[in-house]
Each structure stands twice: as structure tokens, then as C-alpha cells.
Amino acid sequence: MQNERQPLLTLSKLTKIYGSLIANDSIDLDVYTGSIHAVLGENGAGKSTLMKLAYGVVKPDAGEIFWKGQKINYWKTTVARGLGIGMVFQHFSLFETLSVVENIALTIKGSQKDLIDHIRKIGADYQLEIDPTAMVNSLSVGQRQRVEIIRCLMQDLKLLILDEPTSVLPPQHVRALFDALRKLQNNGVAILYISHKLEEIRELCDTATILRDGKVTGKVNPNETSTQELATLMIGRSIPKVERKVSDHKSKNAILNVTNLNIKNPDPFGTDLKNLNLSVFGGEIVGIAGVSGNGQQELGRIISGEDLNGDLNLSTIEMFGQPVTRKGVIERRDLGFCFVPEERLGRGVVPSMSLSKNSLLTAFKKGMLKNGFIQDDVVDKYTDTCITEFSVKSSGNGATANSLSGGNLQKFLVGRELLLEPKLLFLSQPTWGVDVGSANEIRQKLISLRDNGIGILVISEELEELFEITDRMYVLRSGRISTSMQTNEVSPDEIGEYMIGEEREDASNALAV
């Protein structure tokens, strides 16, 4: 029945090439009014590129774009917006130091008073309530997303594009978002919904286009397709399950102890850490849940030793029973501590250097130096071991770090640190931008390390990931940490409650709808 109608937006044989990578290979896509159309694919499949083409942010190398059957020759953002297309990016484009209405006034004409009334009206119509005069930096991620959606709704909206909108939302906010989207759908707005979460798409969308390696691998009705079938279309095989049993050999004493950590952030828009306590024992995986920007960066740098805060009490941070608060990165590593940071390029590795040179970066104490001189054969051997043991796809140990895909680079980075045989391992966002296959390999590796008695601390935004691998969990919000919770005794909703925190009242309103 849909096919008899004219599609609102048609992408025809769109191709986009970045260097040697074909990000989008001759992709066809039709979006109809009143439909929630999913674009499904894993990291690096080309979803974001396709949406940027649709919104006119980047120009296609080949292919055509039609609006209501009419070919548009000069497709760019200005044209797309003029026709009534709005987009909410994964990383929000709001000014932190301006209020909600000031942010919206940057793109929408009208007096401040009219705009405030309009924002309130949309808020009431779609249950997207927001205080128009609130400063953006005081808003939670869920509220910022609401501002972005309202901004799109202030124009005559025909098509809304959402890029991974739930990746950082607690479960309660996801439901509120879905309600708002269904309401939009009923009002005749078409929605392009980009995601890699299968359950979500099955619940919300009526059509799904599946991408893999820049190509369309399927067009299905997700309500009538099983999760397994969708997964097969998305990654070419069914999703491997991470094997795990409950940890049974926890060490007697904690190998990492953080006691009453208080940090005043010199950056006025940064997060202060307040009275933070946490511990990690050998033989367990401990997770820290929460949306990033709530003190994850700051906590990470304190534990890694990159930030040696002189104001801290000597015994604030202890590793293996020793105070390390004043000890630098290398001294902590000497004790058996290893760290994989969330930023890979530029922090975890030097982008323009070879993999071998990047092994040397942290593994130099593995016999790589003789009187300070670099032993290239030892470095290369270490790198080759890392490449084979962790199945890093690269052109060899001479390949520069920035030539690797996100997943392979993360496997190299994790491999480099694991070959150092840590007793305490700390990972921040271990599977950000990593494809499903690599993410599973990494998770499985972490569990087998845990079974060998190693203590692991993981900071992650992905709740599913934490529920899959951790034994205990904390939630970090606004620089405060929750009490420790046994993973098999809490539900995602309970964790979500902690992620919302002070906003709980507001969220329960949203839930009541």
C-alpha cells in the first residue's frame, strides 16, 4: 500500500568515497510521510555518512536525491532545511553558555517572547517540556536532546532525522522519546531513525533498511523479522553471545581503593568530583555506568595518574594496598596497573606513528631498551604478537595507527596493554566506535582475564555492555557516585533511576504520559 504513494524523500544510487574507503556504495532509500524508517547497521557500516548525505552536510560522489518525486540538483543543508528536514545529531550542536531560547533564536526568526511561547506550546503538545530560559550547560543529555528536537519542530517539519538518539539515554528517557516520536508520526511527520539497537527498532519502526560495509543488505518490516534475522543482515552472521559465569574467586583485599575523593574542577563548565568512594577486587569486573560528562574524564585521569592532584590526601588512591596518590603513570604501571583511555587517537596511540612505535609507547619496559637505545627487533616482535593474538587487521607492524579502523585500533590498544600482564586493568569506554564482532572479542577477553584473577574497572555509557560483563556496578552522576550494586541483583531501570538522580521528578512526569 505504501508503494502506491509517492515517497517524500528518495535517495537514489548514492555513493560517497573517503580516500580508499567506500562509505556508501550506491544506496537506494525511500522515506514515506507518517513512517518511522530505521537505518540499521553497526559502527562503520555507513549510517552516519548516509544521513549526512540526506541532510546535505556532505556532497555525494554519485547518485541523485528526489523530494516528492522532483529531482533536486543542488542538495545542501540550506535546501534540506528549507524543505522541512530537521536533523538531531549524535553529538549535539548547542552552545553551552547560552539559554535554550537563545540557542533556538540562532536559527529561528521571531521575538524572544514569541519563541518562548512557541517552545512551551510544542513542549505541551509533544510532552517535550523544557524551561526555555534554562542554560544549556545545566541540562542533562536527555533534556539537550529535547531542545534539539524542539528546534526542528519550530519549523514546518516534514522529515526528522535522528542519529543514534538513545545511545546515551537512561531507559526511562527512551520511553518518553518514543512517545514523542509516535505522536510526530501521527501528525504526518516522516522519521529516519538511525540505530544499531535491534530491540529498539523492532519496537518503534515500521520499515528498516539495513546497511553493511556501505551497502544495503536488506529492506524489511522489523515487526515481522526476528532479532536473529536482523542481526544476520547487519553483521553477516548471528551475534555471538559473550560466555560468562558469576565470578567465584574474588581476592581477599581490594586492589584499587578510592576513598573520599574530592576534586574542584578549574574549568567552570567541568565537573567537580564529590566525596567519591570505590573499590575493585582481584577477579571481578566493576562497572561505572553513567552518561559521559558526569565526571568520567576527571575520574579516569585521577586513577590513571595523568592528573596528579597535589591537594589530595596521600591515601586517597591506593593500589595493591599502597598509597599511589602522588605516584606518576609509570610508577603505577610498575605496580601492575594498565589503562586503556576512551580517546584512542592522540592519547592511547600517536596517530602518525607506526604500530611498533606505539607498542614502545607504554611497553618500553618489556626489554625494548638497552642503555636507553631502542631494540627494534624486540619492539617488532611484541607488536607482531599483539597483532596475531588479538587479530588486529593491519598491513603489519609498520602500519600507522591512524590507518586502522576503530575496532582494530581498539583491539591493538587493548592487546598492547594486556600483553603487559596487568593485575589491575582500567578501561574507559572500551567499545566506543567498535564494531560488534570486535566488541565481543574484547568483552570475552576481559571475562577470561577476570577468571584468571585480574581486577578490571570499566567506565561505559552502554548499559547493555555493563550488564553483560560486570559483577558489580556503580553509577556516576554530576561527580557523585552511587553505592555499589551487584549486577545480577539490579535491573536496568534501577540503574537508570540513579542516572537521572535529581531529575527524577521530571522523569516520572514523562513516564506518566
Add this chain to the structure above:
Amino acid sequence: MLLQFERRDTPSKTLVFATPFIAIAITIILSSIMLLIQGKSLLTTFFSFFIEPFESTYAISEVFLKFGPLLFIAQALAIGFRAKVWNIGAEGQMIMGAILASSVPVYFTDSDSVFLLPAMILLGAFGGLVWAAIPAFLRTRYNANEILVTLMLTSVALQILYYLLLGPWKDPMGFNFPQTVMFQDAALFPPIIFGFRLNYSLIIPIIFTIFVWIYMEKHFGGFKLTVGGLAPHAATYAGYSSNGAVWKSLLIAGMAAGIAGMSEVAGPIGQLQRSVTSGYGYSAIIVAYLGALHPIGIVFAAFFLSVIHIGGDYALVTADLPISSVHIFQGLLLVSYLASFTLVNYQFKPRKARIVEIESSLT
């Protein structure tokens, strides 16, 4: 339409290698225009710039005389530049090295001890070291910008030099000229060829070049400096001390500049006088970049600039060029190099549509 710079994903390898040659070509073209306007003969000028420096043994020896200090200081500065430590005060460090080294022959006028020259080398190194330690301390302790501190300390060094030359160290028999006594032979480097000014101090920069090359390519210390320059966050992540990089870069450069200053007073000049540095401290910055901060590249760059310097001297006479034209020529070279370097690594792109344009397109 407005343009903006955008970094190229993959700059062409050939072009990266060709950058210095492109720069030379552009310089020649631009300076030809300047020469034509001045009504000078192009052929004579370029002949004196590029051929005359090789025409006689004397000319060649003079090229190598310039080559030594340029090479020495540029190699040392490049270590810091790779680590993004901007020491532009090698000139001042050179002056302090020359001053401290000169104290020996000034106070021991009659000595012909064999220890005279080694003592001067040590004092020269120490003078530069101290002068570079000041910005290193201020940067690591108070986060004072080393560009400004090193530059301003050059002026201070110059004033100390003038004070000594006009006051306590002035040659009593020197007809009131601002200069010290001529140094005795024991305080001078022996010439390599008798009768020419080129002397054995040339050996020091050559040994130093080999040392720097091995240090930067094979030693962990050099690796840490390079990481600090390429990716400062990765250096912090790995636990490499950024203060250590600042100290190391500045002290090595100070020491090298100090010895280079000493080699001037104990070499071609033979006394301490006002124009003791010949601007080597600044020219070495050009050399370091012209050599792409690579130890081997710097050897070629230092040689090339020495040729240009000597050629410039000949051009004053043979082609009847004013001294400022020679300076413009050398300045053009650096500007063309930086411009070519930028265009190889960046490209011009039309600026993205602005909000105002969005508004207008809606109507």
C-alpha cells in the same frame, strides 16, 4: 565567497619531499622580479649567489666557516622544535657563551696553556646553558611562555655584552673601540688550512650532528621528545614528563649555542666584539625548518644557507646589490618555504554555509 583552510587527509609524499625545492624556485622567481625592478642583471646576481661561493678554495672555506655554527645551532634547536618547545633565543645563548668563554683570554692574557681552549669550550657551553635554563625554569615553574622569555633574554645578553665591551673588558690599547684585546694563539682554534679562517671547531658540529641523529632515531629519549611534540596527550598518558622535555630541549640548545658563540670568538673573530653572532641564532631557525627538522635535512639546509650567505657577500660586490636586497632574498626563502609547506599539508575550501544564508534560502 570566503575560503578556509582544511588539513589534507594524505599530503602527497612527493610534494612533501619537494617542498624545499619548490621554495627555492619561488624565491628565485620572486627575487628576479625584484632584481629586474632594480635594474640589476639576473645572470650576474645568480652567478654570484650560486657559483662564486665554489670558485676558489678561499670561497669554499668561507662557506664551511658559516656552515659550522649554523649546523650546530640548527640541530640543537630542531630537537626542541620537534617537541614543540620554541626556543628562539639561541642568539642570546650564543652571546652568553661567547662572553663566558672570552673571560679566559681576557683575564689570562699571557697564558699559553693547552688547557686554555678546553676551558673556553666548557665555559662557552656553561654560558649558553645558564641562559637557556632561565626560560626552562620560568616555563616549568610558572608556565611563562618560552618564546617571549628566550627572545627577551637575547636583548639582555646584548646589553651585558655592550656593558663589558664599553667598560671593564675594553682593550686599553684599542683606540676606544668597543672590543676586547685580540686573543693569543693558544686561545684560538688552529686553522685547518694555513692562511684561511676555517678552523678545527668545525669538527664539533659534525660530531654533534651524528649524536643528534642517533639520539632522535635510536634512543628512547629522542622518541619521548617526538611523542611529546606529535601527541602531547599520548605523552602524558604514557607518563613522559613534559617538564623534562622542556628542560632537555632548552639545555641542549643553550649548550650548543654557547659553544657556537665560543667558536666565533676563538675562531674567525679572535676577540669579543659587538657583532659576535653574525645573526646565526636567528638564521639557525630558518635552517632547522628548511631541513624539515630532520638531522640529515638540516645538514643540507645549513650548507645551502651558508652558500646563500657567502653568495650574498659576493653579490654586494659583483652584482652591486645593496645589503637589504640580500636580506630580502633570504627572507623570501623562508616565506616561500612556509607557504609551500602549508599548501602541501592544507587546502583551501569554500567556507560552509552560514546561518544568514539559510534564512535567505528559506524565502
